Amino acid sequence: MHSVEETIGIAVPVSTAYNQWTQFTVFPRFMTVVKKVDQVRPALTTWTVAAGPVRREFQAEIVEQEPDSHVVWRSLERHPAHRGEVTFRPTAAGGTEMTVRIRIEPRGVTGVLAGVPGLADRVVRDELRHFKEYIEGLGEETGAWRGTIRDGRVRPEEPKPRRSRVARWPVG
Template sequence: MADVSLAVDVAVPARVAYDQWSRFEEFPEFMPTVLSFEHPDETHLSWTLLDSTGREQRMHAEITEQVPGERISWRSTDGGFAGIVTFRPTGARSCRVTLQHSTLPEGDRGQFGDEPGLEKELTRVNLESFKKHMESTWPPPE
């Protein structure tokens, strides 16, 4: 099983970070490996990503748990991967965002496995992009 777990400290309240993350359709605006995103209903997600080899991959998942302000968990609809993102306050105006994802034993390695070091780097780039986006847009102008 290929596992990636990384965290980034963001200078915004946890609820603000969670609220932005849960607007999945905005990922392509600030995450360089997310090319497109669709949210067909409340629990299903589909996106096109650049994988660790630079190829486009289409992925489909369902949200398995969503606790507002705290965490979102998902699992691919074909059983290939799973993940969770958590938002933990580190102060009144700061939080730690931790992103974990795994290729499940029955899954196609695709996005999450042939190059675990590259996958970790892509995750780091996306988290750093999220941090930069959040800190440059919060607080919103009055």
């Protein structure tokens, strides 16, 4: 198992960084290895990635997602299997600290590439830098999905408290 962890500071608020990150189909605009992303359902995506001559398609399930906090996913394929997490934390300056953690189980040809010392770390670091440049350049998100996912299932939105129409007597 190979693990990667990279953190980057971004000069936009947490909600802006998080909202843009949830726009998976836009990833090819700023990530060099991501060629296409289809959002099949809120918790299921299909990715096409390519690095050099190696091209691969896989599905990923979003296992957990909490607005302005984190997104956790796992690949549905076993070669190579991977799990990941991205967290969003506010900084004192009003920006965002983003941390990406990925665990890759090296199997097959693409697994061998993941096992090359420093390669996966370098790719994650570079792609995070591309995300930073993209969102800071825009200054605002291109869209947002503010839903919550638990155990791979979209949770219903919490009902907003309704204001009572019953007159309240002054307390007193």
